[in-house]
Amino acid sequence: MTNDNVLTLMVQAAEKAGLALLASYDPASRPPGRAAMYELGTQLEATSTTIVREALDGAVPGVDWWDEDERGRVVPPGRWWVVDGAEGAVNHVHGLPEWGVTITLVTDGQPERTVVRRPIGDLTWTAARGQGARLNGELLRVSAKTDLSAAAVTASQAGNDRGVYERFASAFVEMASRALLVRNTIPTVFPLLGLTSGQYDVFWQYEPDLPGTAAGSLLAGEAGAIVTDLAGSAWDVNAADILVAAPGLHASALEVLR
Structure with a gap:
């Protein structure tokens, strides 16, 4: 599989998971307490992450799944999928728009490819090492400030x-x-x-x-x-x-x- 195909698969997985998050999004949501927030956020994460895993599991040979709860904070050498199925779940459950899906392929401690999908606004950020960063296909550049x-x-x-x-x-x-x-x-x-x-x-x-x-x-x-x-x-x-x-x-x- 070519590197371009890997990134395309990542985008497709993030878009599909993002749709699942969007289906349960309610701008009027206001959870009454911490327990309700945790329950809603956990459900979002589980649903989205399952979709990403089903889309990418085995798609790239030699890549395993990193899970902090299972493996601890340290990412071992090798190739790993590092995923947040509901990045910003606390925002989602409070009806705020800044939430989405992140998928990153990490090789020996360095991010190699990444996709961030934000359904609100239909925004997709992509990057591959040595190939630039893009938002919906347009190249991005950081600030030129010096002060x-x-x-x-x-x-x-x-x-x-x-x-x-x-x-x-x-x-x-x-x-x-x-x-x-x-x-x-x-x-x-x-x-x-x-x-x-x-x-x-x-x-x-x-x-x-x-x-x-x-x-x-x-x-x-x-x-x-x-x-x-x-x-x-x-x-x-x-x-x-x-x-x-x-x-x-x-x-x-x-x-x-x-």
Whole structure:
């Protein structure tokens, strides 16, 4: 199977799963509490992921399925499908539009191909290493900014660790004192999609959400961004943190976040 055919299959799988998510989407949805949110989100994830697996299982020889619940956070060497069947499920169940499906083929720690499908707006982002990043077929480029004081900075900090929250809060203060603005939003992939098209300029996250950063980092990198960890080293899917920035801003953002 050619590389183009692999990406086409990924797009088809994401579109089919996205339709299933769209069928249950209600802009008026307002779950009454955390238990209801969790139940709805779990159902969405299970339905969508099953569709993706049925579409891609065995389609590319030698590719296995990564599942954090089964395998833990570390992605072993080899080739893996890294999927979020309902990226932004919390948005979906609250009637917000930023949700979708992410499918990334990871090889030895590096994203190789990715598709992000957002049914609302009929939007499909695709990237293959060395071949650029596209939105509905149109090539994307990151920001040309070089001055951090003009930068729109974004993050997507979630998790359940008070220490991470405190670290993020401190970094937020430092970055807000240097940049034009700083936003923290979820899910992870959508700030990175904005960076890929130049709407945002810098993104960082501690304890990265893997499906979102695997997809978003490849898209942004293929659109010209610099992708590292917060030590300035080349990023891979097992890194403890991530910084993605337009090339003219990466060094100054890294200085602040260090």
